[in-house]
Amino acid sequence: MTRVHDMGGRFGDGPVVPDREDAPIFEQDWHARALAVTLASGALGQWNLDVSRHARERLAPKDYAGFSYYEKWISALADLLVENGVLRLEDLQGAGEEGLHALASRALKAEAVTAVLAKGGPADRAEGPKARFSPGQAVRVRVPADSRHADGGHTRLPQYVAGARGYILRLHGNHVLPDSNAHGLGEAPEPLYAVRFHARMLWAHAEHPDDEVILDLWQSYLEPL
Numbered sequence: 001m002t003r004v005h006d007m008g009g010r011f012g013d014g015p016v017v018p019d020r021e022d023a024p025i026f027e028q029d030w031h032a033r034a035l036a037v038t039l040a041s042g043a044l045g046q047w048n049l050d051v052s053r054h055a056r057e058r059l060a061p062k063d064y065a066g067f068s069y070y071e072k073w074i075s076a077l078a079d080l081l082v083e084n085g086v087l088r089l090e091d092l093q094g095a096g097e098e099g100l101h102a103l104a105s106r107a108l109k110a111e112a113v114t115a116v117l118a119k120g121g122p123a124d125r126a127e128g129p130k131a132r133f134s135p136g137q138a139v140r141v142r143v144p145a146d147s148r149h150a151d152g153g154h155t156r157l158p159q160y161v162a163g164a165r166g167y168i169l170r171l172h173g174n175h176v177l178p179d180s181n182a183h184g185l186g187e188a189p190e191p192l193y194a195v196r197f198h199a200r201m202l203w204a205h206a207e208h209p210d211d212e213v214i215l216d217l218w219q220s221y222l223e224p225l
Helices: 029-042 049-057 061-066 069-083 110-119
Strands: 138-141 165-175 190-198 212-218 222-224
Touching: 029 049, 029 069, 029 110, 049 069, 061 069, 165 212
Parallel strands: none
Antiparallel strands: 138 165, 138 222, 165 190, 190 212
């Protein structure tokens, strides 16, 4: 299934234009607020990082294509807040009831932000299956590049690499599997590998065929050769 956000290696979307070195971190003031309210809402503990990524991916295609970066963030956040019962549509429209929210005790206070961001949300886990592959080993990426946990669901496997031959560069250890975690099916940790691919193996007309692309891919995305 082609996903609107899966743009890697796709023709027709125009060139990638890097920001200037002196570009501001936030182009507009509301961009900073969008980031802040997204982080503060995530701190309420009603969803995980993979759920929030999937919320952005499943925006209507016309909205995903037309929205700016932070418009995607704030629109997906609105969906998450309503879907998880944190707010109602009336609340977002300014017509909600006043009073202390049931999750008020979990509010992220300003003085705690630095420590929370420094701690982050590590996704490495001690448990999980044994690694099947070792550095230098040739592997092939499975086909199709869809989630095997939910029909049309979240996955970190990009379409452009499906079926390609690559080589294990290193093992990162076991990490939470986004395909499962995004759908409330558990963390299902499994080995995560850095896998290198020659550009000429990914694209028929690579501009620099001897370049290498390195992707972090979970074990269930790979097959032995």
